[in-house]
Amino acid sequence: MIIMSFATVAILFSLGLFTILVQRNAFKTVIGLTLMESAVLLLFISWAYIPEGWAPILPLKGSGVDPLPHALTLTAIVIGACDLALAFAFIMKLNGFEKTVDVDSFRRLKG
Amino acid sequence: MSEPLLAFLYFFILLTAFVAVFLDDLLSSFISLSVTGVLMATVFALLRAPDVALTQAIINSGLITSLLLVAYSHTRRTPLPSGPCTACPSWLRWPLAALICFLLAVLLFRGMYSLAGERALETASTHFLAETLRETGALNVVAAILLDYRAFDTLGETTVIFAAVAGISLLLSGGKHVRSRQGLSFIVKRGMALLTPFLLLYAASILFLGHLTPGGGFQGGSVFATVAILICVVYGTGFDASRVSSKSKETLEVGGALLFVFIGLLGAAWGGGFLANLKGPFFPGTPGSLFSGGNMLFLNLAVGLKVGAGLSSIFYVMIKILEQEGEQ
Numbered sequence: 240m241i242i243m244s245f246a247t248v249a250i251l252f253s254l255g256l257f258t259i260l261v262q263r264n265a266f267k268t269v270i271g272l273t274l275m276e277s278a279v280l281l282l283f284i285s286w287a288y289i290p291e292g293w294a295p296i297l298p299l300k301g302s303g304v305d306p307l308p309h310a311l312t313l314t315a316i317v318i319g320a321c322d323l324a325l326a327f328a329f330i331m332k333l334n335g336f337e338k339t340v341d342v343d344s345f346r347r348l349k350g
Numbered sequence: 351m352s353e354p355l356l357a358f359l360y361f362f363i364l365l366t367a368f369v370a371v372f373l374d375d376l377l378s379s380f381i382s383l384s385v386t387g388v389l390m391a392t393v394f395a396l397l398r399a400p401d402v403a404l405t406q407a408i409i410n411s412g413l414i415t416s417l418l419l420v421a422y423s424h425t426r427r428t429p430l431p432s433g434p435c436t437a438c439p440s441w442l443r444w445p446l447a448a449l450i451c452f453l454l455a456v457l458l459f460r461g462m463y464s465l466a467g468e469r470a471l472e473t474a475s476t477h478f479l480a481e482t483l484r485e486t487g488a489l490n491v492v493a494a495i496l497l498d499y500r501a502f503d504t505l506g507e508t509t510v511i512f513a514a515v516a517g518i519s520l521l522l523s524g525g526k527h528v529r530s531r532q533g534l535s536f537i538v539k540r541g542m543a544l545l546t547p548f549l550l551l552y553a554a555s556i557l558f559l560g561h562l563t564p565g566g567g568f569q570g571g572s573v574f575a576t577v578a579i580l581i582c583v584v585y586g587t588g589f590d591a592s593r594v595s596s597k598s599k600e601t602l603e604v605g606g607a608l609l610f611v612f613i614g615l616l617g618a619a620w621g622g623g624f625l626a627n628l629k630g631p632f633f634p635g636t637p638g639s640l641f642s643g644g645n646m647l648f649l650n651l652a653v654g655l656k657v658g659a660g661l662s663s664i665f666y667v668m669i670k671i672l673e674q675e676g677e678q
Contacts, residue, residue: 240353245462247360251367253455258371260447266422270370270383273414277390280406282462284399289469294398295491296564297483297637303491304398305475310495312402314507317568317657320409321514324664327421328518331668334425 244285251278265330265340269323276319283308283315356396363389376427380418387411400564401492404556408572413661416579420668486627487634488561488643496566497649501625505610508653511660512607515667522667533586542584549577557654561643567653574658579665587669599663606655613645613652 251274258271292304333345363386370382387410394403471479478491478499488494496504533539557570581589614625622629625645632644641647 240356241466242463243353243357243360245459245466247364248462249455249459250364252458253451254364254367254371256454257447257451260450261444262371264376266376266418267371267379269418270379273383273410274367274371274386277386277410280402281390281393284394284397284402286465286469287399288397289471292398294400294564295479296400297489297491299479302471303479305471306478306491306495307472307475309399309402309492310500312399313405313492313496313568314504316402316405316409317572318507318510320414320661321511321664323414324417324661324668325514325517325521327417327668328521331421331424332521338426339428340425 240290241285241288244281248278248282248285251275251281263341263343265333265342268342269326269330272326273319273323276315280312280315283312356393359389359393359396363393376422377419380415380422383418384411384415387414401490401566401569404564404569405572408569408576412576413572413579416576417665417668420665424668483637486643486646487637488646489638490561490563490566492564493561493566493646493650494643497561497646497653498627498644501614501627501649504649504653505614505625508607508610508656511656512603515603515660515664518664519667522670533589534584538584542580546577546581549573549580553577553658557650558640558647560650561646562638562640567650568657570650571654571657571659572661574654575661575665578658578662582665582669596663596666599659599666602655603659603663606652606657606659609652609655610649613648617645 255271255273255275255278258274259268262268262271287305287308289302289304292302293299295303295306295309330340334340336347337344366382366386366389370379370386373379373382387406391403391407391411394400394406478495482488482491482494486494486498488498553570553573556565556573557567560566560570578594617626617630617632618624620626620630627644627646628634630645634644635642
């Protein structure tokens, strides 16, 4: 089970990086960033899972899954949303100058 | 938990992710990305992480998609210049990137493979699971970690949200709201009017019962922000902006942060240390009742104010039309 999760994490993370390296559309870059973030979240949650474990809501009927990565992931999701919003703000601002979302055409930032 | 179901979900997560990356139509790829988020939330729920699943479903597939659509509708996209890019030709770019990413995937999988196997809980996690009820009076262990054991980190996180809101307001300052007073049709407006109290009740229940059931300040605040976005979509942009000014949203946000710090200082004044819960002036209460878990109820309220006001003011700053200063 966990091997399957790890394979998904690896593929998803590399797919996100591939998007950032190859795609020229700034929105696609943001999509790649989101995918990389999701991959990291999935890694945490699947690592916290313990077979036959219960959700960390008391009272437990048996052994519980690890609650610590859940708390970390929760904050990571909110912070991820905030920095995606900041990325959109950057795109909108740059778009006001250049009238395009092609990252190769943002020449004004050079040197 | 059934493994075939999980395999099915993983397959569709990867499929929708590939579609989101390689589809040329931007709108379709946003929707595909949102589907990835919903499937990911389902996987989190199957992996026994209800708090994370709730947050992922609200934020990643609701809020981020709406922000993406706002950013999409406020940018002008000229078609890409024809002819290959001279600085870095695509025949070199694609295979090279594919090679790097394939090697990275193999390396990552090899590294994670060593994590697999029988896993026992660490001492900290065992302690949290066994002692949360006695030490904090809360039933939701994740909320107890966020708001009691590691409450200082949560304060730091709200600071990150504040920094993001400040940065976005700075970048997109100087625009003005388009007064679209029309909004959607009459039926949609009536339907939304009927629905709004229930949506607010849902948000409040998520927020205030965070120490007992999955949920809490982050999720409840995000639902409040989603309600604000829905009202903006249904009634037109002028509706909410004329009733709840951005100034009062700022006040709410700062008020949330100040409430958090005030509760923290109350614990310190009692001699229990900054953000002390039961060692400070708070009572554990009856387990399972609303007024239990010491200061967690108030901290949830503070975080909810902060996140709700912050995310909705991000949305309202982004829907303002930018003055085209770069136009020559």
